[in-house]
Amino acid sequence: MPIKSISVDDIFIEKSRFSLDAFLFEPGTDEACPAESFKHLGILQPVVVYRESSGQFHLIDGKKRIRYARQSRSKEINAIVLAEKSPVTDIITLILCERNGKIKSGIMNKVRFICFALSLHAPESWILEKLCMPLGFKPYSAFLRDCEAISKLPEGLQQICHEKKFSFKQILNLTHYPHDILTLLITWKPVLQLTASILDEMASNLKDYLKARNTGIENFLAEPGISEIINSGLSPRDKTERLRRLIYLKQYPVLSEVNAGIHKTIRRLNLPEDISIEWDRTLENKCLDFTIHMQGTEKWQRVLDTLNSEKLKKAIESILDKL
Helix, strand or coil, rough: CCCEEEEHHHHEECCCCCCCCCCCCCCCCCCHHHHHHHHHHCCCEEEEECCCCCCCCCCCCHHHHHHHHHCCCCCCCCEEEECCCCCCCHHHHHHHCCCCHHCCCCHHHHHHHHHHHHHHHCCHHHHHHHHHHCCCCCCCCCCCHHHHHHHHCCCHHHHHHHHCCHHHHHHHHHHHCHHHHHHHHHHCCCCCCCHHHHHHHHHHHHHHHHHHHHHHHHHHHHCCHHHHHHCCCCCCHHHHHHHHHHHHHHHHHHHHHHHHHHHHHHHCCCCCEEEEEECCCCCCCCEEEEEEEECCCCCHHHHHHHHCCCCHHHHHHHHHHHH
């Protein structure tokens, strides 16, 4: 592919369509080393850019080189120019090859790179076939939607997931919790020890507690004990254990209240003895189990009428809302 000399000012860097700045978590790098190399040896390799129909160039590879060129007041730089008709899949593959180490540095970066490909409107079938397997994923039907859900987690939480190297399943579990709860947990990062299991547990208990009390984060934070623990002189480990325990104790009575409410709803139905309803009393599974006890067919029609009644349907909706 021919190399052209193009104006440095005509190249988008941060605004490039193919910039990974908003997608990859990268460790702080020492810019002095490549700068010294460029100073003594010059820029040996051309940058890679994409040219759109307006003539604007979008940087694909060579950010350090072009930044050095600007700092040294160079007017032009050698570049390999990809035409407007270049398949986006080819460009994504090129970026994967060039940034392979950083992209594969953790699950979070891998997921965010897949979301980067989605943002460029690469065909989903191609992403599943050509990106997922090389990145170590075994894609399933909802895999890309799950990646998008992960990308919507608070940025600070995604940073924690990357730093602590959470697994895909651990990260995905966190997508089931409200944004305000997750944001609160992130603010506690400097004073608590937040592992994947602790985040999951605290978010789950907080979600259940707030829902059952029909209250919000602000009211929860104003309750006795919360600020005392957070602002205490305890070690992060002790703060974490005490806060976990406090949230659990606040949430635990809710289980009893919800179970009592469900039991009361079922009792009001006056179900025939042939029908029984069971549920997970830990409230972890949103599911009702119906059991029919039949010793003969003479009561079959009565059972069917009960199961098809509007009263039972409304009761089921009410119970499921509580679970």
